Amino acid sequence: xxxxxxxxxxxxxxxxxxxxxxxxxxxxxxxxxxxxxxxxxxxxxxxxxxxxxxxxxxxxxxxxxxxxxxxxxxxxxxxxxxxxxxxxxxxxxxxxxxxxxxxxxxxxxxxxxxxxxxxxxxxxxxxxxxxxxxxxxxxxxxxxxxxxxxxxxxxxxxxxxxxxxxxxxxxxxxxxxxxxxxxxxxxxxxxxxxxxxxxxxxxxxxxxxxxxxxxxxxxxxx
Amino acid sequence: xxxxxxxxxxxxxxxxxxxxxxxxxxxxxxxxxxxxxxxxxxxxxxxxxxxxxxxxxxxxxxxxxxxxxxxxxxxxxxxxxxxxxxxxxxxxxxxxxxxxxxxxxxxxxxxxxxxxxxxxxxxxxxxxxxxxxxxxxxxxxxxxxxxxxxxxxxxxxxxxxxxxxxxxxxxxxxxxxxxxxxxxxxxxxxxxxxxxxxxxxxxxxxxxxxxxxxxxxxxxxxxxxxxxxxxxxxxxxxxxxxxxxxxxxxxxxxxxxxxxxxxxxxxxxxxxxxxxxxxxxxxxxxxxxxxxxxxxxxxxxxxxxxxxxx
Amino acid sequence: xxxxxxxxxxxxxxxxxxxxxxxxxxxxxxxxxxxxxxxxxxxxxxxxxxxxxxxxxxxxxxxxxxxxxxxxxxxxxxxxxxxxxxxxxxxxxxxxxxxxxxxxxxxxxxxxxxxxxx
Numbered sequence: 001x002x003x004x005x006x007x008x009x010x011x012x013x014x015x016x017x018x019x020x021x022x023x024x025x026x027x028x029x030x031x032x033x034x035x036x037x038x039x040x041x042x043x044x045x046x047x048x049x050x051x052x053x054x055x056x057x058x059x060x061x062x063x064x065x066x067x068x069x070x071x072x073x074x075x076x077x078x079x080x081x082x083x084x085x086x087x088x089x090x091x092x093x094x095x096x097x098x099x100x101x102x103x104x105x106x107x108x109x110x111x112x113x114x115x116x117x118x119x120x121x122x123x124x125x126x127x128x129x130x131x132x133x134x135x136x137x138x139x140x141x142x143x144x145x146x147x148x149x150x151x152x153x154x155x156x157x158x159x160x161x162x163x164x165x166x167x168x169x170x171x172x173x174x175x176x177x178x179x180x181x182x183x184x185x186x187x188x189x190x191x192x193x194x195x196x197x198x199x200x201x202x203x204x205x206x207x208x209x210x211x212x213x214x215x216x217x218x219x220x221x222x
Numbered sequence: 223x224x225x226x227x228x229x230x231x232x233x234x235x236x237x238x239x240x241x242x243x244x245x246x247x248x249x250x251x252x253x254x255x256x257x258x259x260x261x262x263x264x265x266x267x268x269x270x271x272x273x274x275x276x277x278x279x280x281x282x283x284x285x286x287x288x289x290x291x292x293x294x295x296x297x298x299x300x301x302x303x304x305x306x307x308x309x310x311x312x313x314x315x316x317x318x319x320x321x322x323x324x325x326x327x328x329x330x331x332x333x334x335x336x337x338x339x340x341x342x343x344x345x346x347x348x349x350x351x352x353x354x355x356x357x358x359x360x361x362x363x364x365x366x367x368x369x370x371x372x373x374x375x376x377x378x379x380x381x382x383x384x385x386x387x388x389x390x391x392x393x394x395x396x397x398x399x400x401x402x403x404x405x406x407x408x409x410x411x412x413x414x415x416x417x418x419x420x421x422x423x424x425x426x427x428x429x430x431x432x433x434x435x436x437x438x439x440x441x442x443x444x445x446x447x448x449x450x451x452x453x454x455x456x457x458x459x460x461x462x463x464x465x466x467x468x469x470x471x472x473x474x475x476x477x478x479x480x481x482x483x484x485x486x487x488x489x490x491x492x493x494x495x496x497x498x499x500x501x502x503x504x505x506x507x508x509x510x511x512x513x514x515x516x517x518x519x520x521x522x523x524x525x526x527x528x529x530x531x532x
Numbered sequence: 533x534x535x536x537x538x539x540x541x542x543x544x545x546x547x548x549x550x551x552x553x554x555x556x557x558x559x560x561x562x563x564x565x566x567x568x569x570x571x572x573x574x575x576x577x578x579x580x581x582x583x584x585x586x587x588x589x590x591x592x593x594x595x596x597x598x599x600x601x602x603x604x605x606x607x608x609x610x611x612x613x614x615x616x617x618x619x620x621x622x623x624x625x626x627x628x629x630x631x632x633x634x635x636x637x638x639x640x641x642x643x644x645x646x647x648x649x650x
Contacts, residue, residue: 163462
């Protein structure tokens with residue numbers, strides 16, 4: 001899923017500083033699963049903004065709604081009624097949400113309430129980790145299902161670098177060295193030879209480097 | 223003798239079977255050419271080539287290409303270091319062509335320390351290709367006369383290509399295989415990370431010799447003289463991939479502070495003596511970090527002077 | 533044992549403090565409570581194993597929100613005591629009331645009254 005972190009209250013308050021009536025829009029997709037932009041988090045943000053504005057004697061009117069998916073125009077269309085009656089709208093979806101909203105309702109101002117961080121999953125309750133970078137050409141089969149592009153700090157295709165120590169990355173003691181994991185798995189399972197080649201340089205055209213990407217599936221186009 | 227790959231002094235020394243002795247010099251954090259030239263002067267005649275570091279530990283400095291060129295001007299030979307952190311394949315390729323054009327004949331291919339160690343931690347890193355692919359890129363340019371995209375090069379650059387190797391990073395059992403892979407990629411010579419754990423290095427070299435790697439490639443053992451105990455502690459803590467045994471720290475601690483530098487040099491000299499005898503070791507790469515003025519003394523005491531002329 | 537505790541305190545009973553969510557604490561403050569505290573079972577003695585531990589983390593979250601908006605984090609607190617500790621309950625009630633009175637009325641509700649929730 002797409003993982004995000006809530007922006008600081010300070011940053012959000014600054015965005016809506018001059019506003020008197022706002023809408024907070026949650027999303028029932030990824031951000032609900034990673035507990036950052038679902039119904040519950042929308043309520044918490046509403047209460048927090050309310051509290052902040054009351055204490056500074058600048059009360060604000062806040063309405064809230066959580067839609068199925070902000071990355072889907074079918075659901076975005078549900079906001080049509082009254083969307084332009086607000087001074088601003090805060091979206092708690094990933095970065096896709098406020099953009100779909102902005103495109104659908106060009107007269108309204110949309111603010112991101114979260115920082116979209118990565119594609120990943122929860123490794124334990126309350127802890128999410130990155131697993132994919134969306135480079136557009138998956139090569140994890142060469143690495144026993146572990147992705148060095150997303151998970152090596154230097155995206156090395158021939159690791160581990162000289163900074164790998166005790167299974168940890170040189171960047172931080174909290175970061176596992178994915179190359180240590182790849183190499184150990186290959187060695188344990190007798191596939192070390194897989195690594196003794198020089199891989200072709202990666203073709204980054206399929207990644208963001210090739211410009212904004214688009215997926216077209218002809219069979220689905222009416 | 224056009225069978226040389228680049229014809230660099232380092233290549234000639236190694237091919238002639240001499241025990242190579244290379245040095246290192248970090249470009250200034252500024253455009254202070256005078257200071258850089260003073261550092262160069264300490265190394266002149268003392269080493270076969272001088273590694274010019276490339277934004278080492280991700281701290282920004284004068285470009286390694288420019289500093290290498292300044293070294294050529296001084297009548298010395300650079301080993302131009304290049305990291306993949308700061309350049310994509312276009313910049314890498316054009317810098318390689320530029321290096322050749324400026325009279326540079328050795329190049330060391332590195333991935334580069336992560337920018338989080340340096341003084342521009344907010345930077346975006348590149349890592350378009352990694353050090354293994356960089357070795358392949360530059361040797362293909364030289365040997366096949368082709369760019370990475372397979373287009374032909376009008377006058378290919380001729381560089382003697384080196385790579386780094388850290389026998390002390392983990393997992394240890396894999397390190398010799400990664401070295402083998404760098405040799406497969408085309409590395410002509412290897413300079414190792416600073417060696418302090420001699421026991422581990424002996425084991426590593428045994429593996430390399432057993433696998434026949436030392437027949438295909440020249441391995442230069444990395445030596446860094448410790449200035450004092452503080453430096454040992456600092457390196458152990460802040461420099462990625464360092465293995466500094468307690469015994470060495472204890473040895474430095476065992477002498478009074480004013481004599482720690484001498485003790486550090488003594489340890490380095492003992493290492494060099496052992497490397498001269500060690501099977502598979504083709505030379506020493508002396509990294510006297512911000513201590514270039516000590517290089518003449520160390521070279522003298524190590525008995526590697528005068529440097530052979532080939 | 534007829535112990536008394538300050539009349540300003542409004543007790544809201546829940547089966548387990550694990551039921552108390554961030555939003556409940558925030559709503560109380562938003563609606564003018566001068567302070568909110570959660571009295572849970574002793575740590576390690578939760579019938580549902582971790583309800584009181586979760587509550588403690590939620591209290592900490594709300595304290596962080598208060599700090600961010602310039603309100604005293606001390607207006608929110610977590611205490612642990614067993615149902616047999618009636619005397620302790622009264623002591624805590626006195627303590628928290630004194631603390632909140634010292635902080636003064638909530639900036640949300642400038643009228644001088646003290647609300648608290650258990």
